[in-house]
Amino acid sequence: RTLPALVFSLLPSSITVTSFKTNLPFAANHSRFKTFIPKMSSSSWTENDANRALTELEISPLDKYNVELLNEVHHKEYNNPKVTVEEYDLVVIGAGAGGLVSSRQAARRGAKSAMISEKLAGGDCLNVGCVPSKSLLKCARQIRDIRKTQSSDNDTGITVKEVEVDFSQIMKRMRKLRAKIAPVDGHVRGTDIGVDVFQGRGKFVDENTIEVVSGKKEEEEEPILLKFKKAVIATGGCPSTPDVLKGVPYVTNEQLFNLQTLPPRMVVYGAGVIALEMAQAFAAFGSKVTILARSTLLSNGDVEAREMVKSILEEEDGIAFLEYVEVSEVTTLREGLATQIEGDVESLPLVKLTVKSGKGEDSTTTELECECLLVATGRLPNVHNLNLEKANVQYDEKKGVLINDVAQSTSNPNVYAVGDCVANVPRLTHMSGEMAKVVVQNALFEDTWKVSSLVVPACMYTEPEYATVGKVKFTSPEEVDVYTTTLEHNDRAILDGDTNQGMVKICCAKGTDTIVGCTIVAPRAGEMINEVSLAMKYGIGLGQVGRNIHCYPTTGEAIMMCGLQFINARWKRLD
Numbered sequence: 109r110t111l112p113a114l115v116f117s118l119l120p121s122s123i124t125v126t127s128f129k130t131n132l133p134f135a136a137n138h139s140r141f142k143t144f145i146p147k148m149s150s151s152s153w154t155e156n157d158a159n160r161a162l163t164e165l166e167i168s169p170l171d172k173y174n175v176e177l178l179n180e181v182h183h184k185e186y187n188n189p190k191v192t193v194e195e196y197d198l199v200v201i202g203a204g205a206g207g208l209v210s211s212r213q214a215a216r217r218g219a220k221s222a223m224i225s226e227k228l229a230g231g232d233c234l235n236v237g238c239v240p241s242k243s244l245l246k247c248a249r250q251i252r253d254i255r256k257t258q259s260s261d262n263d264t265g266i267t268v269k270e271v272e273v274d275f276s277q278i279m280k281r282m283r284k285l286r287a288k289i290a291p292v293d294g295h296v297r298g299t300d301i302g303v304d305v306f307q308g309r310g311k312f313v314d315e316n317t318i319e320v321v322s323g324k325k326e327e328e329e330e331p332i333l334l335k336f337k338k339a340v341i342a343t344g345g346c347p348s349t350p351d352v353l354k355g356v357p358y359v360t361n362e363q364l365f366n367l368q369t370l371p372p373r374m375v376v377y378g379a380g381v382i383a384l385e386m387a388q389a390f391a392a393f394g395s396k397v398t399i400l401a402r403s404t405l406l407s408n409g410d411v412e413a414r415e416m417v418k419s420i421l422e423e424e425d426g427i428a429f430l431e432y433v434e435v436s437e438v439t440t441l442r443e444g445l446a447t448q449i450e451g452d453v454e455s456l457p458l459v460k461l462t463v464k465s466g467k468g469e470d471s472t473t474t475e476l477e478c479e480c481l482l483v484a485t486g487r488l489p490n491v492h493n494l495n496l497e498k499a500n501v502q503y504d505e506k507k508g509v510l511i512n513d514v515a516q517s518t519s520n521p522n523v524y525a526v527g528d529c530v531a532n533v534p535r536l537t538h539m540s541g542e543m544a545k546v547v548v549q550n551a552l553f554e555d556t557w558k559v560s561s562l563v564v565p566a567c568m569y570t571e572p573e574y575a576t577v578g579k580v581k582f583t584s585p586e587e588v589d590v591y592t593t594t595l596e597h598n599d600r601a602i603l604d605g606d607t608n609q610g611m612v613k614i615c616c617a618k619g620t621d622t623i624v625g626c627t628i629v630a631p632r633a634g635e636m637i638n639e640v641s642l643a644m645k646y647g648i649g650l651g652q653v654g655r656n657i658h659c660y661p662t663t664g665e666a667i668m669m670c671g672l673q674f675i676n677a678r679w680k681r682l683d
Contacts, residue, residue: 151185153178168366173283180294181229186307195335196220199318201310202342204231205537206527209544210340215302219552222334223303224310224320230293231344233537239289240365241385243282245569248392273393275370276450312499315520338522338551341509343490345528349483356438357457358481368450371395371480378484379405381568388570391425400433410580410627417574420609430465437462489529507531513558514550515543524551534564563645567634572609575637578625578644588615591670600661606631612666621649621674636664650674
């Protein structure tokens with residue numbers, strides 16, 4: 109996961125990290141960092157708190173691993189620290205990647221820093237996104253590898269006759285690993301670093317004050333008011349759901365990882381990264397999966413790569429696609445239970461969808477039934493109930509907080525914003541963390557690091573992976589020079605048996621080797637794309653990439669081959 113790397117990379121050389129424990133002598137000896145040390149003994153979650161965890165935080169089941177998770181990222185009874193400073197250098201609303209990195213880096217660099225965490229520290233990434241999804245995808249990958257040994261063209265000399273999938277154990281493993289990662293994002297860690305961590309909802313009172321609404325206000329003598337020199341909005345985003353689903357039992361990524369029973373049939377409404385990753389995973393586990401694409405899958409991506417991914421998901425995973433879909437009706441046939449019974453399909457809901465797919469005269473109407481309707485139709489910024497108007501912070505309800513190129517509010521220069529709650533930036537964990545570093549540098553040290561200077565790769569962790577950076581879709585092929593290498597002749601891909609599922613496509617400004625975008629479909633494409641991102645960031649041309657020696661045999665040589673295409677086209681020749 110990127111967040112620990114982001115956080116720990118910011119440590120000064122005098123700080124050592126051992127087993128995720130940070131030695132911070134300057135914090136321990138500084139009076140302002142002694143304001144609060146959480147006491148876990150009297151406020152710990154237990155398995156008896158299952159109903160509260162489900163209703164307040166949408167976490168279920170409350171087994172030992174989810175208890176461990178919550179005891180790190182959302183304390184059951186939390187005593188907020190006493191405000192001992194007249195004015196904070198930086199106050200951050202939100203405790204996802206952007207909030208954690210900005211508040212902690214500020215503290216490490218000597219600032220009086222506070223962070224407000226409303227629900228689960230770690231945000232979507234830890235709790236309902238990157239971390240749990242990759243755990244499931246690891247299990248799915250193992251299942252797919254085993255099933256390949258059962259195919260008629262298997263020549264490895266390895267045969268596995270049966271694959272037994274224990275879905276409840278897959279989910280238990282996910283919860284165990286999520287709990288193992290959680291401490292790095294937890295309240296105790298933040299306090300140890302020197303951040304005043306508040307648990308509650310942050311709301312602006314005016315242009316330089318934030319109130320923490322803790323939920324137990326009647327017990328407090330006075331409101332918790334945090335004065336700030338600079339503030340950061342890092343409230344993330346939430347799923348966007350179509351109106352046609354109102355009143356219907358569906359799940360988004362926020363509830364999916366609570367499943368304890370494998371749904372025999374899954375319909376995925378949406379065809380982006382979340383949709384395709386989870387479609388492939390659940391198909392491997394044994395669900396019959398249908399994807400409903402409102403246009404086509406990965407609609408902003410390269411057409412050739414998109415079709416390659418679709419073909420693999422159809423042919424190897426048995427996933428059905430309906431494209432250019434309009435859902436006209438959704439009916440609840442069975443409500444399902446709020447708390448599932450492990451292994452009991454009858455505890456799952458049952459819904460029926462009526463969908464029209466295709467274009468014009470070729471359109472057809474289909475009825476589908478499923479025990480799990482996963483909705484992944486986009487995201488919205490969390491900009492409501494923050495009293496942004498009182499802080500004079502302009503925002504767009506669908507896009508997010510409006511910022512300039514130094515991540516500063518366009519209307520209040522003392523407020524900054526990072527991550528998924530911001531308009532017109534990639535909604536990715538590593539983008540949130542990188543924007544947080546930009547904000548700390550600009551807000552506290554009066555620098556002018558620019559958001560537009562960031563080169564941001566993205567990866568979908570299906571098998572094969574699909575990774576992109578820069579501009580990859582063009583209105584005309586004449587806009588750029590395109591260099592493409594398939595994995596058909598890549599020796600590592602041949603040896604691994606991946607020759608039919610991969611390519612590297614690099615786009616350069618016309619007549620030059622200046623890289624403007626790249627698409628990779630390959631095993632570990634997310635690792636490969638970083639080389640291209642580095643080249644784009646520092647102006648390294650494709651010809652120079654081609655002259656860089658790559659290890660043999662590696663899939664990464666496909667990037668080098670694109671560079672060699674550029675070089676070879678310009679060779680001097682002996683006549």
